[in-house]
Amino acid sequence: MEKQSDLLLDIQHLHTAYRLQGKFYDAADDVNLTLKRDEILAIVGESGCGKSTIASSIIGLYDHQNTKVTGDILYNELNLVGLNESLFNKIRGDKIGMIFQDPLASLNPLMRVGDQVAETLYYHTDMDEKARKARVIELFNQVGMPNPEEMYMMYPHELSGGLRQRVVIAMAIACKPEIIIADEPTTALDVTIQAQILDLLQDIQKQSHSGIVLITHDLGVVAETADEVAVMYAGQIVEKSDVKTIFEHPLHPYTRSLLNSMPQNEGDSDEELLVIHGTVPSLKNMPRTGDRFAARIPWIPASAHEENPQVHEVEPGHWVRCTCWKSFHFEDQPAPQEVNSVSGE
């Protein structure tokens, strides 16, 4: 049986709404997710699906005047929804580390990078100055920075993008957090550096037994790194399973379309990739009934979609929204006989 303490985050019925011209619109709509220790949970979807909204809801970094967060985000016994700011400040950076897409934006340009990591230790530990500096050097070693003592004295602009992201990662793991939220951590980096940073994140996760929420639009990153995957479309989780199942038995039309739009073989320029026509609806234009992806697969009859799509567990641990997957086919393929079970697909 799963030990209680293995569950790091339990997100239940999360709604995050932004105020637009005086009205609130859900950017995260009834999101249910869990993160366990020793697990990398990827949240994947196109731009505008609501991935970063989930990240900012977890870490409590949003404009409280114009954002309404409801539901539960349980970290151990503590509900992070509505948590007061002083308590959040203690948890953020200590129990929950954060890595964002643009390392330059995460770092203070006027401060030596070593001092920036040491500052996190100053706020969250009782280490003295000497101990903090020693810990920063140790962290720089851990994240694979060459000549850590020299690096300590550098300013962000003196480092490459990859080294800057290593500094941000050192800062995120400085206090040995149980949870790391990484929002598109490799998107701003060259492909070769991307792979190194993903390897580093995996190493950190294994060494520290933390849980990582990895937000990405890139299924290649998901395949390389994730244990569990939540596919997000238009504010909702449309499919959730372990990574093998998502890649081998994807069911929701959106997951299947995303996978078919991903290059399978590197360097194969003749390969025909699917283009998913249309765009993610804006918050104000979100369909109120039917599957939200329906407009982008117009050859599937409306009757195939549930009026109010529910999440179904089609096999243990594999969740899919709506039953339209049973009659889904790509436009240039014949319609399948409706299938009733995953194995029959």
Ligand SMILES: Nc1ncnc2c1ncn2[C@@H]1O[C@H](COP(=O)(O)OP(=O)(O)OP(=O)(O)O)[C@@H](O)[C@H]1O
């Ligand atoms: N502060 C905000 N105020 C109003 N609308 C917002 C705000 N932040 C995000 N949105 C809207 O909420 C929706 C989800 O945005 P979000 O940034 O969470 O998506 P995403 O999947 O992370 O995309 P990206 O990778 O481009 O950031 C989008 O329609 C976006 O325009």
